[in-house]
Amino acid sequence: MTNAPALASQSDARLDWPSLFATRSTRMKASEIRELLKLLDKPEVISFAGGIPDPALFPTEAFREGLNQALTGPAAGQALQYSVSEGYLPLREWLVERMKSLGVPCGVDNIIVTSGSQQALDYLGKLFLSPSDTALVTWPSYMGALSAFNAYEPEYDRLAPFSNREPGDYAKMAAEKGGVVKFAYMSADFANPSGETLSQAARERVLDLAEELDIAVIEDAAYQSLRYDGEEVATLLSLDIARCGSIEAARTIYCGSFSKTLAPGLRVGWVCASSKVISKLVLMKQASDLHSATLNQISINHVARSVFDVQIEKIVSVYRSRRDRMLQALEAHMPEGVTWTRPDGGMFVWVTLPEGMDGAELLAASLKHENVAFVPGKAFFADCSGANTLRLSFSCANESQIDEGVGRLGRAVRLVQGHKAEDLS
Known part of the structure; x- marks a missing residue:
């Protein structure tokens, strides 16, 4: 018994954990x-x-009612069972109607439910970024997005819609760093951390740049519902669809969340995008955690439909x-x-x-x-x-x-x- 600590110490010393970690872990x-x-x-x-x-x-009372309904009667088995990776169908149907109210015509195949929008950012980093590829981000930018993208070893360049830089300059800088530009990321409404909102003109400029570079646009809309003053500005995705004609042709990927509106503890967010993107995210979801918690999705669906x-x-x-x-x-x-x-x-x-x-x-x-x-x-x-x-x-x-x-x-x-x-x- 007295030798146990010494043996444990010797065992710890034999294994050099950092040498086994992937290079991405340093970021x-x-x-x-x-x-x-x-x-x-x-x-x-x-x-x-x-x-x-x-x-x-x-809205604790609404959540109490939702959880009670989910755990009583024939639905209880479904709430506690494995589910599809795309997400709980009634919730995705509600999200389709929500996106339509934001000027985004879409169907359930354009929606995946994620474990908060943070998981969506991680998946999108994994989907698009190879080591040394460039992500265009605002200065400053949401640190959770930078943390999510960092794991995939990107380079960063500053996204400034009204700068004098030509699109070719972004591509040249990315090539010099050993990769290509893959996407532009921004929080267009009441951004974390700056609180600033992109004007419609600035959003159009971002879409112009994305078209020139032929890259994706990631719209982080976690705060989009929390407007206190001024006129609502069209989402990047809705502006994109107005240009190209349909969500299937759009390059913008909308990341939404219930964390700032209903409650963060259930970890329910979503992505709305072309079905080509959603199908890839579904495969990632299957490999990562199979699906977001069914009970949480059923509860969020009840609360969203009753008191949103x-x-x-x-x-x-x-x-x-x-x-x-x-x-x-x-x-x-x-x-x-x-x-x-x-x-x-x-x-x-x-x-x-x-x-x-x-x-x-x-x-x-x-x-x-x-x-x-x-x-x-x-x-x-x-x-x-x-x-x-x-x-x-x-x-x-x-x-x-x-x-x-x-x-x-x-x-x-x-x-x-x-x-x-x-x-x-």
Whole structure:
């Protein structure tokens, strides 16, 4: 018995695990957001870090009814059984109607249900990217997408619809890096992290570029339903279909999610695209996890059919008020030289600090002196730039927490600025 630890230690030393890992594993990094979410368990910390919905707003009664119906009567066997990889048919039928309301005529063969839209991004990275191929992404971009794509060893180039770059320049840069451009990825509505929305003109420019390069377009629509102000802008997929005539001819792949509207814990998202793309994603689903949890899909289908529009109206009202309060608090408490976006929807305000300040340093000072958390912006840039930026989420903080937390954050900014000034003197 006394020799067991020594034997275990010797065994561990014999096996060099890193030498067995695939080269792609070196590009897998811990999520800063996942780590920061641990702070939610500390009551003294006011967190603007996690881009997560407020659990107090979940339609729990509708889910209770849906789960009860799924687990009673003859349907119980189906809810607990293996299912088809494409997804629960009634849910896919509801999604067909949802996509039609967004200007996207399609059928059930154009829909696959995934385990959240994060799984969809992973599958699309796997489907399109060979090592050294180029993905066009925005600067900044959703860090979960970068994490998903990183596993497939791509290169990145900056997607800027109104830049002066010619399409051939993107192709040339990709060739110099040893691959070709495969897709353009963006969150067109209330983007994570910037909160910004692409105008219709910008969306048309993205489609023009994609046609010139003959590449796919991945539209991440996780926040598309959360509009608080302004006129709705047509989805990239609907604009694409208007150009080419049908979803089967479209190059745009729409990734949707119930995580920000109904509840994230059930992990239900979907992809809407040409059946040629969906058929490949079905094969990946079969090889990966067979299918998304049937019980969860049945429950989501019940809630979507019974309360979706009411739920959207409720959360939009609450989040709009919190967005307004955060913008007011930033105006009141941020020192001169700090700027921020004014989003028309979503969950985020993107803050730019004066040149020379570092968001990671500010986070350390903010946690130590003010008990306020946020996400430093550097992780959202494919080239690790943007050190003087940060993301604030207003979705899970009430108005008094926003007032207090932004006030504290303003003090932390001034503290760090003072230290910088002392270092220069």
